[in-house]
Every structure is written in C-alpha cells, then in structure tokens.
Amino acid sequence: MKSDCTPKEALQKLEHFCAYQERCHDEVVSKLYSLKMTSDEIDSIVVQLITDNFLNETRFACSFAQGKHRIKQWGKIRIVNELKARHITSTNINLALAGISAEEYIETFEKLTQKCWDGIHENNQLKKRKKFCDYILRRGYESNMVYEKVKELEAEAK
Known part of the structure; x- marks a missing residue:
C-alpha cells in the first residue's frame, strides 16, 4: 500500500x-x-x-468535557461515555469532570430542565413525564437528579 x-x-x-x-x-x-x-x-x-505538545490527551479531555457541557448542555454520564468511546483514560476523564464546577453543573441542569418542561405540550401527565425524563436522561444527567426534578416540576404545576 x-x-x-x-x-x-x-x-x-x-x-x-x-x-x-x-x-x-x-x-x-x-x-x-x-x-x-x-x-x-x-x-x-x-x-x-x-x-511538540500538539497532542495532549488530558487537554483534549478537559476541553471536550467543558465544551460539551457548556455548549450542548450534556450531563456527566454522557460526557464520560463519549470520552470512554474515544479510549480516554479514567484519570483524564476524572480530571475533565473536575473542570466542571458543581454550581455550573446544577445551573445548567436547572435551565435545561425548565426549558424542556415548558417546551413539552402534552396533556397526558404520564406522557409528559416520560418525554421529559427520556430527554434529560439522554443528555446524560444522573437519574436521581432527573426524577427529583420531575417530582418538583409536577408539584409546581398542580
């Protein structure tokens, strides 16, 4: 060849x-x-x-995680899975996740969930709940956060 x-x-x-x-x-x-x-x-x-420092896996992992979180509003689970798919070491994955502050993570989660909940026009509460949970889970947020949030949003709606 x-x-x-x-x-x-x-x-x-x-x-x-x-x-x-x-x-x-x-x-x-x-x-x-x-x-x-x-x-x-x-x-x-x-x-x-x-x-020559053109290729740096740690730098890649950190910029990837921060970019996907800030721009695409991905949660940690999705970021970890995408980094693993690219064969990034767990050490670098942990460093990358540490680069996302807890405050920023929660703030992004709150904005995303509110926008999503308000955007679902479904009269059947069960269907609305399913659509909401599926979307937020697909974005890579932790299930316990998602289920707590859906309960909170349903309580506000009543």
Missing part, C-alpha cells in the same frame, strides 16, 4: 489538524491511516506530536 504523502508531510498535516482543535489519539491515528501511513510511521508521528 503506497502512502499518499511522506512522513514529513503527514507530520505537517497532523500538526495543522491538531492546532485547529484539540484531538484525541484515536482521531489522529484514524487520520494517519486515511493518509495510508504504515504502523511504524504512525507511531513515530504520534510520538512527535506529543513531544
């Missing part, structure tokens, strides 16, 4: 790829495979990217 470019050209492409936005090792390796690099070339390029 002939490589699309030389290892030096691949390194330059990957430096740009990593400088554009934080990347995890899996994304970088996939990109290198798409450039038809050999396993040895991939290993040496990844080592070089880490040495």
Whole structure:
C-alpha cells in the first residue's frame, strides 16, 4: 500500500489538524491511516506530536468535557461515555469532570430542565413525564437528579 504523502508531510498535516482543535489519539491515528501511513510511521508521528505538545490527551479531555457541557448542555454520564468511546483514560476523564464546577453543573441542569418542561405540550401527565425524563436522561444527567426534578416540576404545576 503506497502512502499518499511522506512522513514529513503527514507530520505537517497532523500538526495543522491538531492546532485547529484539540484531538484525541484515536482521531489522529484514524487520520494517519486515511493518509495510508504504515504502523511504524504512525507511531513515530504520534510520538512527535506529543513531544511538540500538539497532542495532549488530558487537554483534549478537559476541553471536550467543558465544551460539551457548556455548549450542548450534556450531563456527566454522557460526557464520560463519549470520552470512554474515544479510549480516554479514567484519570483524564476524572480530571475533565473536575473542570466542571458543581454550581455550573446544577445551573445548567436547572435551565435545561425548565426549558424542556415548558417546551413539552402534552396533556397526558404520564406522557409528559416520560418525554421529559427520556430527554434529560439522554443528555446524560444522573437519574436521581432527573426524577427529583420531575417530582418538583409536577408539584409546581398542580
């Protein structure tokens, strides 16, 4: 299998790829495979990217967690699952979650749940409750928080 470019050209492409936005090792390796690099070339390029600080798994995990929480309003469960899918170590996952303050997490949860509850136009209370819980759980929030909140919102509605 002939490589699309030389290892030096691949390194330059990957430096740009990593400088554009934080990347995890899996994304970088996939990109290198798409450039038809050999396993040895991939290993040496990844080592070089880490040495030059273009590739940093801890930095990736932290920016990923904060971005997904602030922009997409994901809960911790969803963030953890997405990071695990990218083969991020549990140490880095814990560091990333520590970057989200408890106050910010609760505030985001409150805003999201209120907006969701107000947005569901369902006369059947059971169906409304199910739609609400499914949506918030899919966003990755802890079930005990979701069920406490739904009780609170139902009590306010009465």
